[in-house]
Amino acid sequence: MMSVLSSPIPPLPEYLPPATETPVDDTARTPLTADGLLGPVVTQFRTVRCGCWLLNYRPAGSRRVVYDGTLRVECHNAGRTASGDLYQRTVRMLTLPPIDPIPPLVPIPPFDPVPVPPGPVEIPTSMEDFGPLMPILSGAPNPASGIPILRRSRYRYYVRVTSLPELFYRGTGFTLGFELWRYTAPNSWALESTVSARMIRMAAPTGYPSPSDYAEGDVKSATGSVVGRLTMGWLSPHYRRCSVEIDTVNGSEQPTTDSAGHTWQSVMDELGWQVDVRLSDTNVAEPSGDSWSDAEMHAAMLARRDVVNLDREWRYHVLAVKNIDSTPRGIMYDAAGTDSNNVPREGIGIASHWTIDSGWGTVSGQRFGTALAPYFRTAIHEIGHAMGLVHNFADFGFMCTSDVIAAAGTPSNPFPNNIQWSYHTDNLKQLRHYPDPFVRPGAVAFGGASSTTPAITPTDLEVDVDGLALVVTPLLGEVPIGAPVRVGIALVNRSAQPMRVPADLALKGDFVSGEVIDPTGNRRSFRTVVRCIEDHAFAMLQPGESIEDSMTLMRGAEGALFAVPGVHEVRVEVHWDAEDMIAHVEGRATVMVTGATDADHAAAAHAVLATPDAHLVLAIGGDHLTDGIAAIQTALACPVLRPHFAAVEAKRVGRRFGHRKPDVKAVAALIDDDAVMSGTELGKLAAIVQNDAKAGAAAKGLAKTLKSKAKKVTLSNAARKNVDAL
Template structure:
């Protein structure tokens, strides 16, 4: 623990308090030398300060909307403390504050919330509403009575299994005494939830209920000839495995004499049918229950399978069950080390490892070959360096452990999102992606070192393969590719995110980037979900992330640079900047254009009226003029005239201008284009033959 400043001294006046208190010591106390030497602690003259932190574990979370007293949202917040850092995430389910009693009274009575004393609450799957991706929270210790909580709120569509980011919400959370019903010494906080537009959304409360982050039950049934996978025989058990990822898991053996329906080998459908017939409970709205079936042999694979997916899921409730084979015979080859030739159930460690592996699939995890952890395959581990099974890693890979702690409830709890969805389809912290910085480099280069306030910022991103091997990467770094996102950090350290508002219909393609090769693209940044990205003067950091999937794994590479935003220069600039910063439709005008975006087009016209901003918006206006819309024909010559002499233009934008001019009357184009513009286009061409040809023809 870091050494505390000398002016803070421990006050032991309240030994029952589980948090130490600190007092600020005075420097003006007049003590004799003898008294000073005999005094253990200086005399304090200030009020005691309490050192506070967030306790690791699950918190009962509640949001009471200001606009709806009849509906509130209950859920859990998961606080993971690791060292001096904290990672947090949460889920919310709708809850009717009142309910009607049954016939004949039909009275409206309060609908009670879950009792905090019962530990981690479980909610009905059909009432799931939001995932909270926490972006700011108290990391370690504070002497304050409050801290700022920020999170992106993702709304879940259970029909499509899609998520919508509702923006960055925040609350100043204040430590308070826990109400009755909470465990003794529970950490409890309240605050006012504010929307991305800084509107009061009501009260948010969170109180600690468990040392664990999640809880579940695993029922294990088996045929009489199959072994029960209790552990690895060397200290690792179900409890130690799941304690390590903060899951409170109750694992028990139920039936031990299942009847084999068609001999010793089971089909996926037979296992699913046995689960439905023999399991002890089936209410997934009151319990997260998974089922493991141990049989002699499997039809579809050798060692194990999470059968409750695709065609094997006869009741359309995914990821409830898995099965393992006890009578598979391990090959008698050297790669299988000390267990070669053994019946699988007799190889205690590998057999237990496979049971955990298949349950991992039921929890929404995929194969992970990054290490020899649980989600790697047994065959791959056996073929890796070291002697099998001593080379097994008895833990989940760090990325998988984080997924178990912080993926949205619908991803990990049974009966919700089906198996097979890409990790990237769910909101998840950036740290969940495999970081490829090093083998790959992402260079972020603003076109200009400084821009006037209200102007868009043009950025070039270049992805380079620095490794000695080819790497599969996205074939486009455009914001329209869905692979690119990022954040802007302003001078006040406020973070605003951006990503494409458009989705290409065609499937995104990858390409193999050879060693030393690069791909580049340009982007124009103006607004994001949180509003204007550059709303104030000062130095802004631009962070760009490129994310994609490679061999079933989420991967990511990041880069950053900075740009200076300068102050307002005159009244016309002030009017234009205000319109550019406050009009949401200007982003749509930038991205897709169109005469129908009246408010966005008015803001664009105001920007064009400002001599300061017009060079920065000229390309956007030129594209609007040069494109056909409805019955209005595009006018390439007029578009060239709109550009003026020295527009701020990226290479990609110059290419689009050249495409607009293709097929237009050359004489009209030349008449509309100054020599200065031709020179600007030639500079922006950057090797593009079409742009260079246009510059030559009009120069």
């Protein structure tokens, strides 16, 4: 019986309470003695071993549709929890050569070949012109190689286990009940079937580490029809495996320990993940001094990390540098995978030479890299983000932020002594039982794993905050196709009471995300590409006050946000922790995207919409994304799109990159009265003007233009400060 139930995210498996297996024919054996008499009844008690099992599932009806994957069985005091993932095995079509005629019994005398007449060579035009095709099923994962890493593009099902023996079962068989949740990229799930299998223990094939921990059984629907065949064999006490590569500049410490016994190995052992820590380069070149721009960090990560096929290895990358321009402690790159390699959650960067703030206990005033405990804890925290986790303030575990833990220190237990060296139980369950695409690098974009998970964060824990309103205001109501859309947002307290809210609504932070709904109803999400992490500031918003910011939108994890003409709805949401709930405020606005005015406009729009790196240039700048820069240059050459991309290019050339210095004169040449820019972009351009005292008349003219434009856009406090300083 097949059923389909759509859901944003499959629910994680529940704890399976102790249950008694119903006796069936295979649960006991009554052997015969040598004289043919009945011997004593022997009842064997067995368990389903904890750890990772190799799965193989063959649906009925097709010999060449086969799924491989893993089943994770967790044992704990509250019961057992089990889940798994299935990837479809590849089928390759091989062309067989035609069968040659039987060779003659006597040799054929040599002959002169006939010359090939001039003219075009005849090329086969149909399958009949080739030899016969033979579908070949690729091989299964080798159990001797341990926990398998399978291709992301072949992911098909999340296996949510609903029943299995909790402690012991009698005899040689047990019942495994499970749901199959079908996955469609980038992040769509549907409950396809609910089935069960009577698994019979038998000797494992060659290669399995435990010959006695192996079982096979028919998979049956709710009506009892056989729908497939399942095998499972135990592989490892770990649930998953990964590697962590750490690169540093000369002078930055490698975050590997707190000096009190906590290491990557001990942290991952508690998590149940097998880890391979690779201390890679220690001499990453500094492109332009001690402090790195976002673009320089991104370029270094692409250039310095080991070449890894993420379909063969789950590799998380850490790059430790001295300072980062945009944040004091750390940044995560490719949160949404919208760059050319389309890989989200590849890794993070941390700053070793940040001077720790006052109020941070016994490490106040120290250089971050020398404070081993908070420095190493930060690396674990950021890798937790790369594994798909969001902040968790339920305890002082790894996904709480350092500033919150530091503020909770006491004279008798100051920071960093009060660090809790473990994950919260919810985070443990997520990292052990989330579907693979949520945790493995290169799959679902950051934040997609935690939007709504019924078993962990039900939507009824998400509450709208009465009295707060999020006002979304497009800078332009109509934009030409190919142009980015700029919107201002304002969080307004319309109540009579002060409210605790995020102090910053910048898209780079934790709190802001959204989606765009195009005229056909397609939804595409947006989040930041480069995410500042570990900065969690809240403020008390007084009655009548507001917090404002702005953003420039062009692309999300699912592709271009404004790719077709027509009315688009922009939905922005702000969410944050409030006690044991998730506060949520949402605002909406519409924008009209107009069609191409001529062939040149169509070509320029095509260039930017079809080039993912154009969005990355918009977000971080730099000179290393040549395809993105070329697409933006095409847009700048188009009179229709030039005003919309002038600020994007101005930000890029106005910031240093490697040995190239900022060019304020080039910025001034790009920015005129027609240039379109958000308040955030305007604030960044104002900062560029302030940092170049040698620009002279060009800087003065640019400052005048920016001050004039500042009157028409939404400015954050930081942007307003930069403009006021002009």
